[in-house]
Amino acid sequence: MDTPKKRGRPSKYDPALCALIEPLGKLGKSRFQIASELGIPAQNLENWEHAHEDFRIALRNARLDSLKYWEDLAQQHMIENPGGPKLNTGLWSRSMAARFPAEYRENSKVEVTGKNGGAIEVDHVHNFAQDLMNQLLAVRQGDAESGDS
Numbered sequence: 001m002d003t004p005k006k007r008g009r010p011s012k013y014d015p016a017l018c019a020l021i022e023p024l025g026k027l028g029k030s031r032f033q034i035a036s037e038l039g040i041p042a043q044n045l046e047n048w049e050h051a052h053e054d055f056r057i058a059l060r061n062a063r064l065d066s067l068k069y070w071e072d073l074a075q076q077h078m079i080e081n082p083g084g085p086k087l088n089t090g091l092w093s094r095s096m097a098a099r100f101p102a103e104y105r106e107n108s109k110v111e112v113t114g115k116n117g118g119a120i121e122v123d124h125v126h127n128f129a130q131d132l133m134n135q136l137l138a139v140r141q142g143d144a145e146s147g148d149s
Contacts (some may be wrong), residue, residue: 011048013048013055017048017058018054020037020038021034021038021055022062027066027069029062029066030066031045031063034062045059074091074095077091078092
């Protein structure tokens with residue numbers, strides 16, 4: 001029995017790419033930068049990530065290494081002048097909010113409820129646009145009937 005032929009172009013996936021991905025993560029590279037460095041479309045990363053476990057693991061490790069790179073860099077620059085007393089408050093605030101959202105994220109949450117916590121009741125919604133259109137049509141009709149155009 002013949003096996004069905006595969007459609008489309010053959011994949012350019014090469015397991016040797018996995019060894020190239022993780023060092024790029026250690027340099028803080030993003031997925032798009034990794035794709036560019038490998039000379040492949042970003043969509044291939046996603047396709048190969050779903051199709052090849054070794055590639056998926058390499059991308060996951062590269063992402064963790066990239067996060068570490070950027071977090072280390074932020075920690076090194078948390079104090080405006082290394083060894084100095086002045087904290088970079090903007091960087092500190094963003095870092096803390098990202099790491100500990102429950103404690104540091106500034107959330108503005110507004111909830112509007114009706115009586116006794118129920119739904120808000122709307123008695124009537126007035127359509128001003130429709131009223132204006134009706135008034136304009138009435139004026140035009142009046143003008144047409146009176147002979148003014």
